[in-house]
Amino acid sequence: MADLLTNRVAVSGIVTLKLEEHWPRQAFATFDLKDYLFMELILKEKDFRAAVKDHDFSQYEDKILLVFCSADAIIPNWAYMLVAAAATPYAADIYQGTEAEFLRQHYRKVIQNLDPENFVDKRVVIKGCGERTIPASAYLDVTTHLQPHVKSLMFGEPCSTVPVYKKPRVAASK
Structure with missing residues (x-):
């Protein structure tokens, strides 16, 4: 046996x-505010509003959008709000921070x-x-x-x- x-x-x-x-099931995408700073130090409201308006947020369709600033700059809270308002119709989720965070x-x-x-x-x-x-x-x-x-x-x-x-x-x- x-x-x-x-x-x-x-x-x-x-x-x-x-x-x-x-x-997470969705892919990650990033939006680095550093790219919109004047001399990598200052966020100018008028220029930033124009840049957000011209940005193609449809590229974040069904993705997790990570919004952060990789430069050592002071970012006003309304800047994150503008990005979120523009990305909300497209992104599956929007998070202020890095992928690790x-x-x-x-x-x-x-x-x-x-x-x-x-x-x-x-x-x-x-x-x-x-x-x-x-x-x-x-x-x-x-x-x-x-x-x-x-x-x-x-x-x-x-x-x-x-x-x-x-x-x-x-x-x-x-």
Whole structure:
């Protein structure tokens, strides 16, 4: 009689959470206000309004538009408002900041929306490697969000994990 192979990972009851699956679906586009500064220092309202009016915002159709200034300049808040007003009919989302900043906020929101009830007393592995670089802050956020609910929390792959947290055993009363 042939011995049956058992996939111990499959029958272990481990839940794998793949943060990469929550990567934004839309492509990113950037709008750097530095390109509209006079001498890379000053934003002139009249010139900026004209530039925004002439800019083809349709190129941001269904994209996440990241609006920021890569120069060390003081940008008035109304400048961001003008860009947002012009881009809103086209962009899927508009964010003031860089891609890294957007991803930190995006993942924080994703993790806050995870229902902890789905993880109560479960052994959970947070998948650690993939094709995209997930912000380190997402791993911090998922740990603090799930730890009060899980039996254990691990990082990596179900077949090779790094233990992060294990719920203490409650001693039986005598």
